[in-house]
Amino acid sequence: MKSSRTRRIMVIVLGTAAALTAIGLVVANSTHTFINGTGGSHSSFSHGLNPAHMWVTVSGDHSGGVASGGIYHDGCTDLSGGATIDHCGPTVGGDYAIDIKGASSSWPGTPLLVTIDWAGFASGGTEIPSQVGSMDIYVQVVTQANYRNPPRPACYYTTLKITMAYWVIGDPNRIHSATLGYVTFAHGHQWTRTPGQYIYANASRPINGGSGTVYYVSNFQLGNVYPYPDTGSSPVCSFGAHSHVELLTSHSWGAMYEWRSDEGPDWFQDYDVHGPTGLGNFAAFSPGSTMSTSRIIGFLGGNTTSRAVWDNPHYSGY
Amino acid sequence: MFRCLRTAAKRRFLSAASLLASCLIASTFVTGCSDVSPSADDFEEQTRQLVRLIEERDSEGLIRKISYATILCGSVAAVPCRGGEAPGTLVEGFPMGGCEPFIVRRDAVPMALAAMLADVARVFAVYYEPELGPGGFVAVFQRERPESGLAVTIAEGRVSSVSSGCGAPRDLVAGAGPFLIAPPE
Numbered sequence: 001m002k003s004s005r006t007r008r009i010m011v012i013v014l015g016t017a018a019a020l021t022a023i024g025l026v027v028a029n030s031t032h033t034f035i036n037g038t039g040g041s042h043s044s045f046s047h048g049l050n051p052a053h054m055w056v057t058v059s060g061d062h063s064g065g066v067a068s069g070g071i072y073h074d075g076c077t078d079l080s081g082g083a084t085i086d087h088c089g090p091t092v093g094g095d096y097a098i099d100i101k102g103a104s105s106s107w108p109g110t111p112l113l114v115t116i117d118w119a120g121f122a123s124g125g126t127e128i129p130s131q132v133g134s135m136d137i138y139v140q141v142v143t144q145a146n147y148r149n150p151p152r153p154a155c156y157y158t159t160l161k162i163t164m165a166y167w168v169i170g171d172p173n174r175i176h177s178a179t180l181g182y183v184t185f186a187h188g189h190q191w192t193r194t195p196g197q198y199i200y201a202n203a204s205r206p207i208n209g210g211s212g213t214v215y216y217v218s219n220f221q222l223g224n225v226y227p228y229p230d231t232g233s234s235p236v237c238s239f240g241a242h243s244h245v246e247l248l249t250s251h252s253w254g255a256m257y258e259w260r261s262d263e264g265p266d267w268f269q270d271y272d273v274h275g276p277t278g279l280g281n282f283a284a285f286s287p288g289s290t291m292s293t294s295r296i297i298g299f300l301g302g303n304t305t306s307r308a309v310w311d312n313p314h315y316s317g318y
Numbered sequence: 319m320f321r322c323l324r325t326a327a328k329r330r331f332l333s334a335a336s337l338l339a340s341c342l343i344a345s346t347f348v349t350g351c352s353d354v355s356p357s358a359d360d361f362e363e364q365t366r367q368l369v370r371l372i373e374e375r376d377s378e379g380l381i382r383k384i385s386y387a388t389i390l391c392g393s394v395a396a397v398p399c400r401g402g403e404a405p406g407t408l409v410e411g412f413p414m415g416g417c418e419p420f421i422v423r424r425d426a427v428p429m430a431l432a433a434m435l436a437d438v439a440r441v442f443a444v445y446y447e448p449e450l451g452p453g454g455f456v457a458v459f460q461r462e463r464p465e466s467g468l469a470v471t472i473a474e475g476r477v478s479s480v481s482s483g484c485g486a487p488r489d490l491v492a493g494a495g496p497f498l499i500a501p502p503e
Contacts, residue, residue: 105492228493232449
């Protein structure tokens with residue numbers, strides 16, 4: 001059901017992931033460390049998708065606390081006793097995913113709201129975006145399917161493609177576009193968009209550090225979080241109302257906040273972002289966070305094709 | 319079947335083969351041969367026994383009642399291969415996790431299961447889940463952290479997955495039922 005383009009990207013990203021047999025600690029600053037993969041910081045493929053090294057934030061007010069999360073969150077969940085689990089795995093081939101509990105256990109469930117906003121750009125791109133005019137974010141539904149066959153009521157997911165349109169310094173007569181990546185929302189229902197349809201920008205704000213305007217998607221209701229457990233399949237699809245949010249990014253391989261420890265990447269830390277330029281800090285997850293205040297789930301874009309995680313400074317080896 | 323054969327031994331005037339055939343044919347009718355498939359009552363009793371093991375936090379006892387899954391390592395959304403394992407190697411594991419289960423390798427199950435049972439308080443409810451197969455149930459437990467319940471799926475008297483942290487016990491039985499053990503009012 002996935003588009004061929006999505007599959008192609010997944011294959012390449014997962015291929016890159018497979019090649020990353022070791023993780024090096026390459027960047028250190030005054031407060032955090034940042035781990036980068038060994039597969040190289042760039043590729044012509046990913047660069048073609050995001051030549052301006054744009055970043056966007058993914059967030060939404062679908063409420064509830066964080067149930068689990070991290071790079072390939074499945075398998076990285078809190079086992080309440082520090083049990084070491086030796087793997088994590090994606091559900092739909094993404095780089096980064098979390099589960100967020102649904103706040104409502106009655107029909108039709110918590111609204112599943114999506115915000116996609118511009119987060120700046122990283123240095124080194126071949127296109128330097130102009131921050132004088134406008135920047136537009138387009139979101140298109142590319143997939144809607146079910147994890148199970150026959151379908152289960154809590155197993156539906158939908159995948160969005162995130163594209164930015166922008167102008168480039170020195171090239172005022174041509175609009176440019178970059179595909180920053182894909183976001184999948186799972187365990188939802190009553191979707192308000194079908195494959196092929198767009199979610200157009202519904203909000204605007206001044207561009208950070210510029211004099212133009214960014215048009216972005218703010219709290220768009222994509223559907224509802226399925227409000228009940230769905231235990232009628234093996235393996236079980238959902239033990240309780242929650243949304244699974246998975247990011248597949250064109251450049252950085254899983255740029256997100258997390259508290260990566262010996263027990264696996266299962267907590268989030270309130271770090272600021274060291275990728276986007278000139279935008280200040282973003283408030284992100286910390287243990288016990290809820291989604292009730294538009295907290296950022298993660299980032300798409302950036303300038304590397306490797307894992308990019310702001311690390312737990314208390315674990316020097318991780 | 320074996321009970322049928324034992325009966326056949328007593329009935330010397332019939333050959334074992336002919337009695338076996340008669341048992342097979344008559345298994346759906348009223349005959350002198352017992353149906354050895356567990357009854358609904360058997361499954362309910364087995365489920366209650368599993369509930370008691372979990373309430374007693376008897377992870378060693380529960381491990382003996384686990385139904386392990388056999389899957390291929392190396393595929394997306396499954397178990398990564400370990401050193402020395404070629405992709406596609408069959409490995410054993412057990413689905414555990416939060417809102418969605420993932421496969422824990424068999425050798426990691428004891429530690430993970432003990433951790434998950436460590437703060438179980440008591441059973442909250444058990445509901446029938448026929449789509450898990452014969453004897454399909456989901457048992458939900460209260461933990462010492464009231465905001466986080468433990469859910470255990472059961473099929474044919476064995477544990478098929480364990481989940482923690484996907485909501486309070488009442489959320490984990492939302493919309494479910496009928497119940498073998500009803501939730502408190």
